[in-house]
Amino acid sequence: MIETQNLITSFGLLKAVDNVSLSVAKGTITGLIGPNGAGKSTLFNTLTGVIRPTSGEIHFDGIRTTKSPPDVLFRQGLAHTFQIPRPFPQMTVLENLMLAPTGQVGESLFAPFFMMKKVKRQEREIQAKAMDILTFTTLDTMANDPAGKLSGGQMKLLELARVLMGDPKVILLDEPAAGVSPALTEILVEKIKDLNARGHTFFIIEHDMDFIMRHCEPVIAMVSGHVVFEGSGEAARSDPQLVNAYLGDMTYE
């Protein structure tokens, strides 16, 4: 679903992503590990068009997307949650979801008056879809609460809910379990597995090695902008060089 060739993303002289060639296969829950500053978030931001790569190529679902902006990629089915969730705190949980881009008619400032009926109907459909997704992500009881009231873990669920509005084929999650209670992490994992069984591909950055080993296959490791390992979780765990040099300090952080 995702393929990069010799991808480089620089910030000044720093190559945060340095010559990365990797692929994420359809139907997988692929894990991405590596120490802080390895370039993982920058890689995700590059794949989703938030940051333009300096050089190299990206293909998403067989289409060259090297220079595609995020909204185009979102409509093509590539969604991304951020390491730090950014909901609109004063708006309700439901409203936050209804704002997610889905290409509705009402988005156009110039939707002609005679289309109002259609706009209204679409709004009702979007609201129904949002409620379904809130139920799925166990946030339905908070639908009318301001998003700012959610706990850190619930905000992560809201982030997932928000991207589900776009029916993504591939979902990139940046540290979904960080700062999330074990109970909410369980729910999150259950939802990821459920969505994966229904055909959604996942690419997940996670610091928690236990999470990666239990739920991700295959695993990719990055250090200093480079991919240093690509293989099964089992192989990653039994690679002494990888464990000693890079992973030892991040286990169970």
Ligand SMILES: Nc1ncnc2c1ncn2[C@@H]1O[C@H](COP(=O)(O)OP(=O)(O)O)[C@@H](O)[C@H]1O
């Ligand atoms: N917007 C930016 N401007 C300048 N440097 C950045 C920016 N974003 C990230 N970096 C730098 O790029 C490197 C990789 O960061 P990041 O992708 O956030 O790593 P990770 O997610 O693996 O912790 C770090 O050295 C970081 O300081």
Ligand SMILES: [Mg+2]
């Ligand atoms: Mg990061």
